Amino acid sequence: MRIVYIANKINGTTGLERMISVQSNYFVRNFGYDVQLVLIEQNENNLERTFFEVDNKIPFHFINAKKGPKKSYFKLVKSLNNLLPGLEPDIVMVCIDDIAWLYVPYFLKKNYKIVYQRHSTKDINLNRYYKGLKTKISNVIKSKLVLFGGNCYDRFVILTNDHRQDWKFVKRLSVIGNPIILDAEGNRAELNNKVVLAVGRHDPVKGFDMLIDSWAAVLEHFPEWTLRIVGQRITVIDLRKQAKDLGISDNVEFLEHTKEISKEYLNASILVCSSVIEGFPLTIVEAMSFGIPVVSFDCPYGPRAIIKNGEDGILVPPKDVLALSESIQHLIKDNNLRKEMGEKAQINIQRFAKEKIMKLWQDLFEELHPN
Known part of the structure; x- marks a missing residue:
């Protein structure tokens, strides 16, 4: 099975970037999947390819391959429509929290299943730092766009059941939490240090x-x-x-x-x-x-x-x-x-053991793309 991730970048330190690397590595090493990463904001000129380790079997594809102004949303969609058919994915996994990406499947020419993986609450898309009438009006519009977004995906994955209230109009919801990432190797903190x-x-x-x-x-x-x-x-x-x-x-x-x-x-x-x-x-x-x-x-x-x-x-x-x-x-x-x-x-x-959580992903993939 070929899984293609779409993300902004993979060379930062956020939980989402960390989870993409963990999932990708696990799918390649344990399930034998072919995983590829399509990156929107990162480009080949970045000195650090990743902060978190990514298996060297996983190729990177850069949409903004050179330095310069970022592409507009519709130019990005066009680039994806040019790129994805050649990658021949079975499943495309979108991991971008911007509002526009809640609607991107409407614009993709696809013969593959597309999954949205949401790690943030809907409030992340609202302006939390500025006040005033313009911000208030903008947040009302954004709230509506977020509320009704996501229904175009074949599956919309959230982290907990409590997140359902954010996405009550999304019909194809699945709940898959994050796994334990660090291997404690049987170690336990002594809890004696102050x-x-x-x-x-x-x-x-x-x-x-x-x-x-x-x-x-x-x-x-x-x-x-x-x-x-x-x-x-x-x-x-x-x-x-x-x-x-x-x-x-x-x-x-x-x-x-x-x-x-x-x-x-x-x-x-x-x-x-x-x-x-x-x-x-x-x-x-x-x-x-x-x-x-x-x-x-x-x-x-x-x-x-x-x-x-x-x-x-x-x-x-x-x-x-x-x-x-x-x-x-x-x-x-x-x-x-x-x-x-x-x-x-x-x-x-x-x-939340890694084996248990990753099995949920495997079950979801096989349900969407039966062999």
Whole structure:
């Protein structure tokens, strides 16, 4: 079976790019599929082909092959119509969250099945940072376009059942969560280090500003503990300044995104997810696979689909900084509870084992394209 992915790029550090590489590698190595990647924004001039490892059997095709202005949407569609027939795909997998791509099958000349893989909530397509009448009108229009998009796909794959409310007009929905990506190799974090971990880019949606506020309250009672935030720094928000202004810089560490993230999990005792919204947070899955209990805002949509509240982690009301701080402190001071939750986390998360999740993909492909 030949699977052709369409994505913006594969050389970044996002969860979607990571998942594309994981799926592609697995399909090639375990199912014997022929997988190819069609990239819209990345081109052959990029110095780094991928951040995450991609099997060398998987060829890349660049739509914007040279530097210069990006192609318009309809020029992209034309390029795809020129490229895809020659690739002879059985299934095309679209992994782009832009609104226009919800409608792209209407414009493709195809004799193949086309699947949309959605990792973000519909709100990602709205303007979250600016206010005003123009933004309000624009968001209303975008909301309608998103709401009614996606029905032209042969299958529309979402991450959790809670995401169904975003896509209530899509008829051919399937739910396939993300798998455990990191292999803990039987290792479990000892949970003795006085380190609380958070992982993600410095984007307002990750809520690290609220986490740092909550951490200031934690330090009033546990000044020997450290908060370690691992992720790409962007210019939208200055978390270092916030920590400095609160006088807690000595207890907050910032690390760039690393391919050696396993070491950070093994050195941590608690993971915190302070996001405003999460489709399906890979960092929670990864941390639990290392036997780390998680404290998370019960934000839409992912955390509640992963964490069993009070059993392998703690869910607190969204944006409740005080509750977040109190729950962190609860796990800090109760060593036995922290370790009991960690043990259950490593067991419970196996429902997202890679073999189980990839079998769901295989079943979907074979249903769409029977041999």
